[in-house]
Amino acid sequence: MTDFTDEELALDPHFAEQFEKGFRPACQLYLISPPAIDETFVDQLAQAFDGGKVAAFQLRLKGIDDHAIAALAGPIQALCAEREVAFIINDSIGLAKRLNADGVHLGQEDGDPREARKQLGPKVQIGVTCHDSRHLAMEAGEAGADYVAFGAFYPTTTKETTHRAEPSILGWWTTLFELPCVAIGGITPDNAAPLIAAGADFLAVSGTVWNHPEGPKAGVAAFASVLDGA
Ligand SMILES: Cc1ncc(COP(=O)(O)OP(=O)(O)O)c(N)n1
Ligand SMILES: Cc1ncsc1CCOP(=O)(O)O
Numbered sequence: 001m002t003d004f005t006d007e008e009l010a011l012d013p014h015f016a017e018q019f020e021k022g023f024r025p026a027c028q029l030y031l032i033s034p035p036a037i038d039e040t041f042v043d044q045l046a047q048a049f050d051g052g053k054v055a056a057f058q059l060r061l062k063g064i065d066d067h068a069i070a071a072l073a074g075p076i077q078a079l080c081a082e083r084e085v086a087f088i089i090n091d092s093i094g095l096a097k098r099l100n101a102d103g104v105h106l107g108q109e110d111g112d113p114r115e116a117r118k119q120l121g122p123k124v125q126i127g128v129t130c131h132d133s134r135h136l137a138m139e140a141g142e143a144g145a146d147y148v149a150f151g152a153f154y155p156t157t158t159k160e161t162t163h164r165a166e167p168s169i170l171g172w173w174t175t176l177f178e179l180p181c182v183a184i185g186g187i188t189p190d191n192a193a194p195l196i197a198a199g200a201d202f203l204a205v206s207g208t209v210w211n212h213p214e215g216p217k218a219g220v221a222a223f224a225s226v227l228d229g230a
C-alpha cells in the first residue's frame, strides 16, 4: 500500500474496515462465450459445465443486436440456472433487464454502473472493466460495482486489446479491498498460477476453453485442476 495516495484512500470510506477483514474465498472460473454462436452452442456449454465448477457464465456476443442475442439466450440461461451458474450479459443493461439476468458486465463505454444499479436493482451483479487502472477500479467500487475486472494479462486473439495488466494490480487490489476482482485476457492453465497467487478472485476465460483440442469439457477440467491445486 505504499504507492496509494491519501486522495485515493479517501475514495473508499470503508477502507480500514475492509483491510481488517482480509478473508477471500478460493479463486473460481468465470467462463465467457465465444464471440459468435449458433443454436447448438448450448450443447457445448453443457459439456463445458461437465468439466468442473464454473461460477459464472458471460454471454458475450459481438456483431449482433440485442434482439438476436435474446433469441439465442433462452436455453443457455436455462442451463445456467439448472447448473447453478450465474448468467451474466455483456455490454447491455437493457438486455440484462429484459432477460432478468443474474448480472451485467460493463466496459468503460458500455454505460454507468450507477444507472445499471438503478435499472437492475440490488440483487443483480454488476461488473466493470478497469483495464490496468487502479483509479478506474476504485471509481467502479465507489459506483457500486460487484466486481472489477483487470486485463489483459496475456496476449489474446479473442479481442483486440490496448491495455496490459500485471499480476501486481491484483495483489494491490485484494490487499486493500474486499470487492472481488476478475483477471482476464489470454489466460490458460499454464499461465494462470501468478494470477491466482496474486489474489484473483475469478479467472475469466474464453478461447482456452472453446478452442481446446479435446473439447470444452477438457478445457474446463484443465482449469479445475489448476484451481483445485492452488
Ligand atoms: C469479465 C470481463 N472483463 C472484461 C471484459 C471486457 O469488457 P469490454 O472492455 O467492454 O470489452 P468487450 O468484452 O465488450 O469487447 C469482459 N467482457 N468481461
Ligand atoms: C473480453 C476481453 N477483455 C479483455 S481480454 C478479453 C478476451 C478474453 O478472452 P480470452 O480468454 O480468449 O483471451
Ligand SMILES: [Mg+2]
Binding pocket: 090, 091, 105, 106, 107, 110
Ligand atoms: Mg463491453
